Amino acid sequence: MQEPNFETFTFPNGTIDACYLNVTLGVPCRQGSVSVIGVDARTVNDIQAAVKFAAEHNLRLAVKNTGHDFFGRSDARGSFVIWTHHMKNVTMHQSFQLTAAPSNETYDFALTVEAGVQWHDAYSAADASERTIVGGVTAGGSVGAAGGWPAGGGHSALTPTFGLGVDNILEMTMVTANGTFLTANTRVNPDLFWALRGGGGGTYGIVTSITYRTHPRVPVIGAFFSVGANASQPTASLLAAFTELVRITPNLTDAGWGGYTDVVPAFLGAGAVSFDITYIIPNVSWAAANATIQPYFDFVSALAANSSGDAAPMAGSFAFTKQYTSFFDWYMQTIDETGGVGANLELGSWLLPRTTLEGNPQGVAETVLETIAGYYLVAGGAASRVDPDAAGINPAWRKAAVHTIGGTTWAEGTTANEINALRAALNDRNARLRALAPESGAYFNEASPFEPDFKQAFFGSHYDRLRAIKKAYDPQVLFIVTEGVASDEWDSTLNCRV
Numbered sequence: 172m173q174e175p176n177f178e179t180f181t182f183p184n185g186t187i188d189a190c191y192l193n194v195t196l197g198v199p200c201r202q203g204s205v206s207v208i209g210v211d212a213r214t215v216n217d218i219q220a221a222v223k224f225a226a227e228h229n230l231r232l233a234v235k236n237t238g239h240d241f242f243g244r245s246d247a248r249g250s251f252v253i254w255t256h257h258m259k260n261v262t263m264h265q266s267f268q269l270t271a272a273p274s275n276e277t278y279d280f281a282l283t284v285e286a287g288v289q290w291h292d293a294y295s296a297a298d299a300s301e302r303t304i305v306g307g308v309t310a311g312g313s314v315g316a317a318g319g320w321p322a323g324g325g326h327s328a329l330t331p332t333f334g335l336g337v338d339n340i341l342e343m344t345m346v347t348a349n350g351t352f353l354t355a356n357t358r359v360n361p362d363l364f365w366a367l368r369g370g371g372g373g374t375y376g377i378v379t380s381i382t383y384r385t386h387p388r389v390p391v392i393g394a395f396f397s398v399g400a401n402a403s404q405p406t407a408s409l410l411a412a413f414t415e416l417v418r419i420t421p422n423l424t425d426a427g428w429g430g431y432t433d434v435v436p437a438f439l440g441a442g443a444v445s446f447d448i449t450y451i452i453p454n455v456s457w458a459a460a461n462a463t464i465q466p467y468f469d470f471v472s473a474l475a476a477n478s479s480g481d482a483a484p485m486a487g488s489f490a491f492t493k494q495y496t497s498f499f500d501w502y503m504q505t506i507d508e509t510g511g512v513g514a515n516l517e518l519g520s521w522l523l524p525r526t527t528l529e530g531n532p533q534g535v536a537e538t539v540l541e542t543i544a545g546y547y548l549v550a551g552g553a554a555s556r557v558d559p560d561a562a563g564i565n566p567a568w569r570k571a572a573v574h575t576i577g578g579t580t581w582a583e584g585t586t587a588n589e590i591n592a593l594r595a596a597l598n599d600r601n602a603r604l605r606a607l608a609p610e611s612g613a614y615f616n617e618a619s620p621f622e623p624d625f626k627q628a629f630f631g632s633h634y635d636r637l638r639a640i641k642k643a644y645d646p647q648v649l650f651i652v653t654e655g656v657a658s659d660e661w662d663s664t665l666n667c668r669v
């Protein structure tokens with residue numbers, strides 16, 4: 172797993188079963204939650220045989236691709252795993268004919284990725300045909316392109332321009348709980364196609380391939396900016412700077428700006444609070460890009476120039492814009508090739524609607540600067556222009572302008588009690604985010620594994636329909652994941668029905 176805490180297992184008495192990377196702790200290596208046996212699948216046939224085997228023997232089944240899941244949903248203590256990582260075929264179709272569609276309904280340059288393909292492979296393939304594909308932004312492009320990312324929704328810095336991952340899927344193939352291989356799109360198996368786009372990974376069957384639409388390769392302008400103050404609480408100027416960012420966020424995403432605001436909040440800053448932005452906008456002129464972002468840079472520069480009366484003056488680098496030949500070019504130059512692996516991490520997050528940002532910008536800014544690490548412009552714009560019921564994804568995404576996210580971390584060897592205390596503090600911070608827009612929701616793939624009302628938070632009004640589709644295709648509940656559809660019908664280990 173990307174986060175080794177999801178390879179550990181904690182017994183009710185607080186004993187942790189694990190195989191720590193830090194061998195100097197002298198703790199014997201134990202199995203924890205790592206699956207005990209499984210299939211390294213190479214073909215659809217392998218997956219069909221493995222699914223039938225798991226069903227026949229009533230095994231606790233885990234489906235694993237990259238192991239990036241933030242809830243540890245791709246392993247489980249004592250489980251049999253089907254591993255898709257080596258299913259790496261990528262096919263660029265000059266003209267893609269949707270199954271069961273009229274022959275004149277074709278899509279130029281659609282890209283089919285098999286279950287184990289990762290974003291770096293998909294980006295390279297799209298770029299080789301001078302196309303852009305909407306995908307995850309991660310060190311080394313390591314997130315899977317056809318596993319959990321699309322199953323949970325799939326956000327990107329390109330989302331405000333081209334929509335979410337699920338908005339770009341044309342067709343999928345999959346193996347169901349009884350081993351049947353089928354195709355799903357808007358015409359064949361449309362119910363499954365609806366559920367697979369945002370209704371959660373590891374829940375309806377095993378996806379074996381996804382065909383995405385791609386977009387023309389266009390130039391991209393990147394904007395970078397950082398600002399901070401040596402103060403243990405947000406200063407007046409920092410708060411004003413972030414409040415203004417919140418106020419203009421819906422306009423930025425409407426214009427097509429997307430990307431990441433990384434915050435060092437007050438509780439983490441150890442005497443400093445700061446934030447920086449890494450945003451992009453595709454296919455606009457310098458003049459158009461500047462018209463939307465430069466007034467903000469000027470606003471913050473003026474605030475900084477007048478911040479000497481604050482507890483600490485605000486300083487930073489107030490604007491840096493650069494043109495790239497494409498999203499892929501930006502991605503290759505900006506995102507690290509490696510990183511982020513091997514640290515214990517648990518998340519909390521909440522989607523903030525544009526009405527919340529417009530109605531309470533200062534409240535949002537205060538909460539963000541005091542509690543979280545990420546204020547991501549990976550919603551809004553094109554994602555909000557899609558019919559909320561067009562796919563199974565939580566309708567909260569269609570009203571959201573921003574995905575806010577925080578986390579907690581700990582060293583290996585930390586006791587269960589200490590981890591629970593960190594978790595409780597994270598839950599308190601997350602409750603502050605939730606209170607800003609209780610009617611909204613959270614992103615299934617990057618959230619707390621302890622959401623108090625996971626059905627509402629992750630699926631909203633789509634839950635009952637998703638549950639009915641699952642019942643039709645997986646009546647015995649072979650596929651089950653933490654806080655996924657039907658998980659409340661099982662105990663906390665997901666081994667026994669309640």
Ligand SMILES: Cc1cc2nc3c(=O)[nH]c(=O)nc-3n(C[C@H](O)[C@H](O)[C@H](O)COP(=O)(O)OP(=O)(O)OC[C@H]3O[C@@H](n4cnc5c(N)ncnc54)[C@H](O)[C@@H]3O)c2cc1C
Pocket residue numbers: 173233234235236237238239240241244245255286306307308309310313314315316317318319320322323324325326327372373374376377378379511616617652
């Ligand atoms: C470093 C990092 C960066 C990230 N960046 C982004 C980002 O930019 N945008 C974003 O939206 N998310 C991002 N995420 C979150 C990411 O979308 C989720 O972690 C996602 O679940 C990963 O999917 P995976 O298939 O790679 O991982 P896995 O852990 O292997 O699988 C995740 C879930 O999907 C299920 N699954 C996997 N393959 C299949 C399949 N073929 N059929 C059915 N179910 C399957 C698994 O059972 C599990 O429940 C990031 C995560 C990390 C760790």
